[in-house]
Amino acid sequence: MRTGGRDAVVLDRDGLDGLIVLLAARGRTVIGPTVRDGAIVLAEISAGGDLPYGWGVDLEAGRYRLRPRTDGAAFAHSAGPQSWKTFLHPQRERQWTARTGPDGVPLVTEDDTPPPSYAFLGVRPCDLRAIQVQDRVLTDGPHTDPRYRRRRERAFLVVVECTEPGATCFCVSMGTGPAADRGYDLALTEVVDDGGHRFLARSASDEGSAVLAELPTRPADDGLRAAAREGVAQAAGRMGRAMPDVDLRVLMHETLTADRWNDVTARCLTCGNCTMVCPTCFCTTAEDVTDLTGEHTERWRRWESCYDLEFTHLQNGPVRASALSRYRQWATHKLGTWYDQFGSSGCVGCGRCIVWCPTGIDITEEAHALNQERAEARQAAS
Amino acid sequence: MTARAAERTDRPRLAVWKFASCDGCQLTLLDCEDDLLTLAEQVEVSYFLEASSALGTGPYDLSLVDGSVTTPEDEARVRHIREVSRHVVAIGACATAGGIQALRNYADAAEFRAAVYARPEYIETLATSTPISAHVPVDLELRGCPIDRGQLLEVIAAHLTGRKPDLPGHSVCFECKRRGTTCVVVARGTPCLGPVTHAGCGALCPAYGRGCYGCFGPSNSTRFPTFLPLLRRDGMDTLDIVRELRTFNTAAPEFEEAVGLQEAGREDRG
Numbered sequence: 001m002r003t004g005g006r007d008a009v010v011l012d013r014d015g016l017d018g019l020i021v022l023l024a025a026r027g028r029t030v031i032g033p034t035v036r037d038g039a040i041v042l043a044e045i046s047a048g049g050d051l052p053y054g055w056g057v058d059l060e061a062g063r064y065r066l067r068p069r070t071d072g073a074a075f076a077h078s079a080g081p082q083s084w085k086t087f088l089h090p091q092r093e094r095q096w097t098a099r100t101g102p103d104g105v106p107l108v109t110e111d112d113t114p115p116p117s118y119a120f121l122g123v124r125p126c127d128l129r130a131i132q133v134q135d136r137v138l139t140d141g142p143h144t145d146p147r148y149r150r151r152r153e154r155a156f157l158v159v160v161e162c163t164e165p166g167a168t169c170f171c172v173s174m175g176t177g178p179a180a181d182r183g184y185d186l187a188l189t190e191v192v193d194d195g196g197h198r199f200l201a202r203s204a205s206d207e208g209s210a211v212l213a214e215l216p217t218r219p220a221d222d223g224l225r226a227a228a229r230e231g232v233a234q235a236a237g238r239m240g241r242a243m244p245d246v247d248l249r250v251l252m253h254e255t256l257t258a259d260r261w262n263d264v265t266a267r268c269l270t271c272g273n274c275t276m277v278c279p280t281c282f283c284t285t286a287e288d289v290t291d292l293t294g295e296h297t298e299r300w301r302r303w304e305s306c307y308d309l310e311f312t313h314l315q316n317g318p319v320r321a322s323a324l325s326r327y328r329q330w331a332t333h334k335l336g337t338w339y340d341q342f343g344s345s346g347c348v349g350c351g352r353c354i355v356w357c358p359t360g361i362d363i364t365e366e367a368h369a370l371n372q373e374r375a376e377a378r379q380a381a382s
Numbered sequence: 383m384t385a386r387a388a389e390r391t392d393r394p395r396l397a398v399w400k401f402a403s404c405d406g407c408q409l410t411l412l413d414c415e416d417d418l419l420t421l422a423e424q425v426e427v428s429y430f431l432e433a434s435s436a437l438g439t440g441p442y443d444l445s446l447v448d449g450s451v452t453t454p455e456d457e458a459r460v461r462h463i464r465e466v467s468r469h470v471v472a473i474g475a476c477a478t479a480g481g482i483q484a485l486r487n488y489a490d491a492a493e494f495r496a497a498v499y500a501r502p503e504y505i506e507t508l509a510t511s512t513p514i515s516a517h518v519p520v521d522l523e524l525r526g527c528p529i530d531r532g533q534l535l536e537v538i539a540a541h542l543t544g545r546k547p548d549l550p551g552h553s554v555c556f557e558c559k560r561r562g563t564t565c566v567v568v569a570r571g572t573p574c575l576g577p578v579t580h581a582g583c584g585a586l587c588p589a590y591g592r593g594c595y596g597c598f599g600p601s602n603s604t605r606f607p608t609f610l611p612l613l614r615r616d617g618m619d620t621l622d623i624v625r626e627l628r629t630f631n632t633a634a635p636e637f638e639e640a641v642g643l644q645e646a647g648r649e650d651r652g
Contacts, residue, residue: 037591039564064569081564091560270603271577272552276559290543292420292535303560308552309602323605358555358567358577358612 007209009217010224011188011199016074017048018215019158019186023119026211028156031087032121033080038066040080042087045121052077059166059240059351062360071192075122078166079350083279084120084131088151089138095286095299106297115147119156123184125177126169126348128159130279132183136342137282156207159184163231167240168351170364174243176348178235186211189228200228241351241364244371248345252336255370256328264366265324267359272305274353274361275330280346285311306330331363394443394542397429399463401449401456402483402511406528407474408432408448413531421535424542440466444541447520450476450483450511450633457508457517464518471537472514475527479599480633484511487633513633522547525580527597527630533582550581551602554594557585566593573616575626578604578636595626600636610644620644 011019023030024046032045033052040052056069057077069076094111101107123131135152138145162171162178171177180187185208189200200220203209244251275281285304290297304311306329312319320326338346347363354362398408409432414421421427428438445467451460464470472478480487486494491509495502514520524537533549540547550556554576558565566572566588574593576585580601587594613623623644627637 037564038569041562041564062568063571064565081569082562086562267608269553269577269605269608271555273555273559273565273577276556287548288545289536289548290539290545292417292424292539292542294539294543303556305552305556307603308550308556310551323603356565356568358565359608 007212008200008202008220008225009212010220011201011215011217013048013197015215015217016051016188016199019211020045020048020050020121022211022214023121023156027117028119029116030119030121031084033075033077035066039064040066040077042080042082042084051122056164057166059168059355060360061168061354061362062357064355072197073164073190073192075160075188075190076164076192078162078164078169079124079127079352079355081277081352081356083277083350083352084123084127085134085279085282087118087120088131088155089134089148089282092300092302093147095301097299098297100295111147115151115154117154117156118151119158121158121160123157123159124162124350125159125180126162126171126174126350127279128157128180128183129176129348130350131157133280133342133344133346133348134282136344137280140342156211157184157186159187161187161189161228161232161235163190163235165235165239166351166355168354168362169239169349170241170243170351171349172236172239172242173245173364174345174347174349179232184208189232191224191227191231193227195224195227198224200224241354241362243347243349243364244368246371248335248367249337249339251367251371251374252332255374256332258370258373260366260369260373261324261328263369264361265322265327267361268323268327269359270307270323270326271358272307273356273358274363275305275307276303277352277356278334279348279350279352280334281305283311306333327361331366334363335367393424393426395428395438395441396425396538397438397440397442397445397463397467398427398432399429399445399447399449399459400431401447401460401477401514402452403449403474403476403481405432405448407477407526408446410473410529410531410534411446414535417535421538425538442467444469444471444538447472447477447514448474450480450513451508451517452483452511453507455506460514460517469521469541470514470518471522471524471541472520473524473534474529475525475597475599475630476511477514478523478525478634479631479637480511480513481527482630482632484632485628486511488628511633522549524549525582525598530582530584552581553577553601553603554579554581554583554585554588554598557581557583558588561585561589563589566591567612567616571616573613573618573622575613577612578606578609578640595629596637597630599631599634604636604640606636606640606643610640620647 033040034050035052051074053074054072056067058065098106098108138148159180185205283304284301287300307326309318334346487510537547567574572593575596576594579596580598582598
């Protein structure tokens with residue numbers, strides 16, 4: 001946590017509201033948390049009044065409820081139903097269009113509509129890490145995704161450190177939060193106490209500094225810095241869940257035939273919700289559509305999921321037909337083989353897969369159970 | 383019809399057939415207002431009683447079949463349709479899963495007939511209502527009560543191009559998440575058939591805050607022993623659940639099996 005930097009300043013609530021207006025005035029599409037349909041969702045916002053001031057959330061496996069807060073905090077809530085991939089890696093996107101040319105040869109046009117210049121307000125540290133994970137997947141390899149890259153390069157990120165983890169959060173055990181360390185333009189820490197409702201703000205980019213310079217701020221005193229530090233430190237101690245303190249990659253590799261997979265499969269609907277809410281799940285499929293005349297063709301890319309039978313459908317049917325093989329594929333990729341493929345964990349500990357699973361499957365509980373089964377097997381063998 | 387279309391004599395011939403149904407699914411074709419003229423240029427609408435009394439003769443390139451088979455005459459007619467059609471597409475919950483009228487499959491059809499009609503002896507009916515595929519091979523089934531207009535156009539466009547139509551068989555949950563709808567089960571405790579229901583509607587009901595009631599029938603990966611206890615948790619009793627499963631897609635095998643599980647009280651996971 002960098003709360004002691006020379007440029008750490010204080011924004012009050014009006015200053016935060018001004019930040020939204022300023023970012024919009026700079027031509028950015030501002031996306032932030034707002035209350036809609038009984039949840040704190042991510043959507044375009046245009047004023048401070050759109051933020052979820054005074055709303056918190058109660059989270060449990062398979063359960064999400066809004067809860068009013070008396071302190072009026074704007075960011076004292078943990079992950080909602082969406083993540084930033086909704087905007088950076090949208091669920092459906094046109095890749096190209098083709099039409100029949102005069103000589104019958106198809107004329108293909110790549111879709112290069114300029115993407116919006118997003119400003120994301122309220123990125124939690126775990127979600128910042130998730131964005132960085134998707135960066136590696138979608139732009140680091142030999143086949144980069146140009147549209148993702150353009151959206152990402154233009155995006156302005158305002159991180160808000162986490163001071164209110166949910167019962168399903170486990171970022172500490174994944175090493176991804178609750179403090180923000182790098183990769184943002186601005187970082188805020190919300191403090192509500194006897195001194196008022198304010199935000200400790202610091203910049204980590206030229207544009208971040210330019211934006212801060214245009215807002216009404218005052219230098220941060222030691223008391224506020226200590227309060228911000230304390231708020232984040234306390235959050236670290238209030239994580240609702242934790243992964244087992246073992247090498248998860250090795251654990252996944254060594255438990256591929258564990259009985260526990262049968263147990264969890266009996267609770268799995270194969271509905272795909274966990275992959276859709278996961279901020280790092282990136283799989284897509286291509287959908288080619290023609291119109292009635294057959295003269296106009298489009299290729300669209302859309303989110304796909306390892307729970308979908310059609311995802312692995314080859315000439316002899318789906319490769320992963322059983323529910324067990326599909327749940328295991330998701331969990332072992334997320335926690336294990338992601339390291340082999342992309343050099344990091346695919347899980348950032350946001351807890352969305354736990355909350356938005358209709359039957360409440362808890363990936364931390366499954367990892368603990370696999371760890372336990374492995375330990376028992378080792379004991380029996382010795 | 384434009385002059386250019388009129389010049390074409392080789393347009394594929396389309397037929398639309400009705401069996402026991404409300405006709406809503408075949409009327410979906412007429413609802414494709416913006417695309418109707420283009421469609422009429424691309425195909426010869428050769429047999430479509432809801433649109434024209436000018437009836438062509440077969441054979442047909444593409445037959446859309448609406449409704450379920452409920453009479454002895456239906457049984458003969460559906461075989462005839464198969465014989466004169468290159469491609470047969472069953473459209474809607476009646477044609478793909480028997481429809482509401484398949485409730486008779488679990489009761490005494492003669493008793494219904496006696497209760498409903500003043501002169502039941504004039505009514506010749508089968509004891510069951512069955513999907514088209516129970517009688518003849520079907521090339522494609524398009525789900526829904528009613529079917530989705532966009533999906534119908536996709537089926538026809540794919541047929542004309544000779545490609546596979548894009549009709550995902552996964553759950554409605556996929557569509558909810560892609561649409562950005564907050565899950566009504568998790569955020570409100572509303573019972574919802576989304577996790578076991580075939581996509582295609584665009585997750586319409588949850589987008590308006592109510593639970594899915596399964597009008598597109600079972601998805602390609604249902605897990606009823608796991609799913610049924612969720613409906614009970616969220617406030618449905620056995621009667622509610624059986625009614626939900628025995629509405630539009632009554633004779634869908636997965637729904638029939640789930641009703642069996644529910645009525646036997648077998649909710650053990652497995």
